Amino acid sequence: MAHDIRIVTETQLREVVTLDLTVIDIIEEAFAALASDTVIMPPILSMDLPMVNGEVDVKTAYIPGFDGFAIKVSPGFFDNPNVGLPSLNGLMILFSAQTGLVRAVFLDNGYLTDIRTAAAGAVAAWHLAPARVETAGVIGTGVQARLQMQAAHLVRPFTRLLVNGRDPAKAQSCAEDLRAALGIEVQVCPEAETLVRESQLVVTTTPARTPLIMADWLHPGLHITAMGADQSGKNEIDPRALEAADLYVCDRVSQCAVAGELEAARAAGLMPQTPPELGQIITGAAKGRRSPQDITICDLTGTGAQDTAIASHVAKTLGAAGTAITV
């Protein structure tokens, strides 16, 4: 029984899906589903390739009620910039949830991952940041630094933004891009401590392996989203900060414990209890922020549920985009 498989390139996908409130709603829905215990999300397949300075991750999740499920392959080859190629690439495959047949192949080079990752940051900010955010801060100066701030601004329209990064030129470039994108005051902030102390919402977007934010910089009315750590050994937040916060929330506890901020905290003998997950905050199964003065931290490692959600959304909004291959 012949059927068509749609092949869609990054360029075509960029015309169909952008980072907006619709995507944020869809990612929120995926997190809510994760709280329901009916989602099936196996551990990430991770292949470390030290001989080529690379790694490959494969994520998936089956969400009941969704027409399809995605399998997402994310290669990261960190010597690629030496030959003029981006480090991150990859694709998503959408399968029918009823028959397992391939429905679409999204040759997105990581674009859909970028979007769904930034959308998760917005979901975290929506549910955990104080209602009023005047100053936001971002640590890191890459694609996610830009997208996280654009996404957060959709749910917390801050009027001032601080950018911190190790490379001053990159920090300047990131600040300029965000000033143009958001139309607000954006400053480079050379000291991470100053950035944290002056912000109500901070997002860390780096591959750091030693903490960038110290526990004694926390202040009442602060929310931090740490989205950089996604592999064992990565660590952006001082483990004592997780203890010191009023609330620490995981996207998925099982992932954060091996690849997120929780790993370093537990290695330090801290945070032995099971933290709540973002989905539980969304559904009300766990309590979120209790007052404007609370200090909250959200740890995002990236879930297959987000991939299934964004791929399903793309399939619905594709129209005639892409190339149909009859199989």
Place this chain on the structure above:
Amino acid sequence: MAHDIRIVTETQLREVVTLDLTVIDIIEEAFAALASDTVIMPPILSMDLPMVNGEVDVKTAYIPGFDGFAIKVSPGFFDNPNVGLPSLNGLMILFSAQTGLVRAVFLDNGYLTDIRTAAAGAVAAWHLAPARVETAGVIGTGVQARLQMQAAHLVRPFTRLLVNGRDPAKAQSCAEDLRAALGIEVQVCPEAETLVRESQLVVTTTPARTPLIMADWLHPGLHITAMGADQSGKNEIDPRALEAADLYVCDRVSQCAVAGELEAARAAGLMPQTPPELGQIITGAAKGRRSPQDITICDLTGTGAQDTAIASHVAKTLGAAGTAITV
């Protein structure tokens, strides 16, 4: 930097690659590489979907010296035949081993898996079966029953073949197909015991969860390849047969222990030692058959190394087949 990704359908792949000695050589090479300790092969990502009577497996392996590595997705949705669709589907993606960029997507519906799985059976027969096989037997009557016997016949040109299956009509159909394909005497054999006692080479190709071959049926000069079990709980060979054999060989010990025949044996308190792997027999790192009278068993669960090997081979032999998508 734009580049092309080749999309190739099952129909196109069937014109390019067939089950022959070249493919068997390539799969042998993959097993030899597995013995070298330089191959990186993470555990299989497996997602069980009981609510739709389905499962999805993802396999991969990085083999040094190969230009690419494959990620293979195998969905099995076992209610599909009710709506006129095959249970097994899926695709393989070939990535550059240097940059991680997607090179090709093989929409093979499991065809390449069928080929590389049968080729592994031939590699096992080549290295482990007695030099002279007059009668071969196959248990099971599906695609693999046919392909395993065609592959084995290329390396052990037996003159008589016995076919055993639960459904007499399917056994008859399988026997007729194999008679036509091989041009030899092929008989349906209603008793598995008779089949085993009369054969020098037996291949089991079923999803059985209770043993099909009993230990007291073993006889000098027998080789058995068990390729059906690939999930926890599947079991084709009496655990005591593994103990009774002169040699039991795994494709990959770590996989056979959780998804192959070794699982049931160890659950029964047998086979506590670490068995040799097929690759070690090929390279000479472990001893294979020592005499024509030895009884040998090979347990094949299917490895990502085979997927990388067959996908790399296909990429080299593609010519102009398929559709080029510029990304």
